[in-house]
Amino acid sequence: MKDGSVFKKIINKEIPASIVYQDKRVTAFEDIKPKAPIHILIVPNIFIASSNDINKKNKNILAHMFYIAINIAKEKKISEEGYKIIINCNKNGGQEINYLHMHLLGGKKINSLF
Structure with a gap:
């Protein structure tokens, strides 16, 4: 499901996922193939x-995504030691699912690029 439909199903709770946060604007859940202790x-x-599809109408979603990522980092107690936030864009940028998403990684030193 590289077309993003898997994310829609998680948002709609049609498939099981470890959701750690959800509001009207965003959903946050644990990655099924974690690259760090917290992913x-x-x-x-x-x-x-x-x-690439961020525009004048939806640009505030990025600020909200960052705000939620920071709050989750604090909740997971990785904010003091540090964490990485990554957004990949399209094939050459490492985006595997065609749906905007942010990775919050932490719980160990993360040296390499994602």
Whole structure:
């Protein structure tokens, strides 16, 4: 399901996922193939294909996604030691699912690029 439909199903609770946060604008859940002890994905509840599709109308979603990521980092107690926030864009940027999403990684030193 590289087309993003898996994220929509998680948002709508049609498939099981470890949701750590959800509001009207975003959903955050644990990655099923974590790259770090803490690996949370934060996705907008409305479909946006990639960061290239951020526009004047939906630009505030990014600020909200960052705000939620920071709050989750504090809740998971990784904010003091540090964490990484990553948004990949399209194939060459490492985006595997065609749906804008943010990775929050922490719980260990993360040296390499994602």
